Amino acid sequence: MTIDKLTSQRATNAYHDTLNRATSTTGAAATPASQGSDPAATPPPATTPTGAVIALSPGAQTFARALAAALSTPEVRANRVAAIQARLANQPAEVDADALATKLLGGAAQ
Numbered sequence: 380m381t382i383d384k385l386t387s388q389r390a391t392n393a394y395h396d397t398l399n400r401a402t403s404t405t406g407a408a409a410t411p412a413s414q415g416s417d418p419a420a421t422p423p424p425a426t427t428p429t430g431a432v433i434a435l436s437p438g439a440q441t442f443a444r445a446l447a448a449a450l451s452t453p454e455v456r457a458n459r460v461a462a463i464q465a466r467l468a469n470q471p472a473e474v475d476a477d478a479l480a481t482k483l484l485g486g487a488a489q
Contacts, residue, residue, distance in 0.1 A: 387446060398427070 427433065435443070481487070 387450075390442070390446070
């Protein structure tokens with residue numbers, strides 16, 4: 380399972396848990412553990428009544444936008460990969476190992 384799916388699943392579960400606690404007969408202090416350990420006795424997730432307003436915090440709204448953008452972005456940008464492959468095929472890269480090592484160690488390239 381990818382990190383995006385795990386994050387989305389956790390957000391969905393947290394939303395349903397909060398909704399269940401808010402609509403339970405024992406009040407907001409109720410937790411799944413306090414309602415018993417028998418999964419068959421657990422009521423199905425509550426649905427949002429028609430006309431209800433759900434307000435998300437600014438952080439949740441930002442997270443939702445970031446998640447949607449991440450999920451809609453392809454994992455590999457094929458046009459960039461093809462351009463780099465073509466450039467390397469026409470002109471093999473030559474790297475000065477000493478200059479690279481100096482730059483990686485924080486020194487000035489010569």
